[in-house]
Amino acid sequence: MTDVTGYEVAIIAGDWFEEAELLVPRDTLREHGATVKVYSPDGQPIQATQGDVNPTQTVEVDGSFDDLDVSAIHGLVVPGGSVNADHLRIDEKAQRLLTEVDQAGKPLAIICHGPWLLISAGRANGRRVTSWASLADDLRNAGAEWSDQEVVVDGHLVTSRKPDDLPAFVGAFEEALLGARV
Numbered sequence: 001m002t003d004v005t006g007y008e009v010a011i012i013a014g015d016w017f018e019e020a021e022l023l024v025p026r027d028t029l030r031e032h033g034a035t036v037k038v039y040s041p042d043g044q045p046i047q048a049t050q051g052d053v054n055p056t057q058t059v060e061v062d063g064s065f066d067d068l069d070v071s072a073i074h075g076l077v078v079p080g081g082s083v084n085a086d087h088l089r090i091d092e093k094a095q096r097l098l099t100e101v102d103q104a105g106k107p108l109a110i111i112c113h114g115p116w117l118l119i120s121a122g123r124a125n126g127r128r129v130t131s132w133a134s135l136a137d138d139l140r141n142a143g144a145e146w147s148d149q150e151v152v153v154d155g156h157l158v159t160s161r162k163p164d165d166l167p168a169f170v171g172a173f174e175e176a177l178l179g180a181r182v
Contacts, residue, residue, distance in 0.1 A: 002174040005033030007074045009177070012039050012065065012094055016083035019048035019056050020163040021111050025077050028170045034177075037062035041091055052082050065093040070100040075177050080112020080132065080162075089120035099123060102157070107176035109158040111169055115139055118157075128154040130161050156180060 009029055013022055022038070029036045040046045043064030048056045070076075076098065078088070088094040098121045101108050110118060115131040116138065118124045125143030130152040139146045151160045151168040158176055160169035 002032050002171070002178070004029060004174055004177055007034040007177050008072060009034050009036045009075050009077060010039055010068055010073045010097075011036065011077040011079065012068070012088065012097060013046055013079050013081075014041050014084050014087045014091075015047040016049050016052075016055075016081050016087075017046060017079045018052065018081035018084070018112055018163065019050050020166060021079035021081065021114075022048070022059065022077075024163075024166045025079070025109065025170050025173065029174070032174065037068075039063050039065055039068045041065055041087075041093065043067065049081055049083075065091070065097060068097055070097060070104065070106075073101075073106070074180065075107035075109065075173065076101045077173065078108075078110040078114040078117055080114045082113045082132075085113035085116045088114075089116040095121040105156050105180070107156045107158065107173060107180050109160075109169060109173040109176070111160045111165070112162055115144075115159060118142075118144075127157060128152050129157070129159045131159060132161055 038061045040061045119142040136146045150165040
């Protein structure tokens with residue numbers, strides 16, 4: 001078990017996020033000592049889905065994107081789900097939050113369809129990444145080097161493909177958090 005006690009982590013998501021891609025990082029990081037808060041565009045609870053189309057549960061959040069102070073967190077997680085990711089990518093506040101975290105060099109973990117936000121925020125060029133396979137062309141066209149691996153770490157950026165990759169994804173993010181504090 002990795003001890004991340006004292007770390008503050010934010011997760012940003014909207015409706016129709018892939019349930020495991022938010023809950024597994026949130027719950028694992030909390031079990032390992034981190035304080036994890038979830039933010040939605042308007043601060044309202046968000047709808048989870050499984051397999052992108054099957055609604056599951058509604059998840060309570062800790063605030064809106066406006067409430068998230070990047071200077072107060074150590075890292076950011078962006079879950080996938082194609083509908084969630086498609087909405088986040090055109091949300092200027094989500095783009096700003098991702099850009100601020102990235103420019104600050106703070107650990108940034110993005111999974112599945114989440115890298116669409118990386119593209120729309122103009123942060124994909126020159127990065128080594130992975131994602132859901134259907135995003136490969138989008139990422140390459142944005143200047144990223146895409147590979148089909150369970151997790152890719154490029155500096156403070158951690159990316160993974162799908163829910164099956166969550167153990168490696170969360171582990172790599174925790175290592176990034178620990179490395180960032182040194």
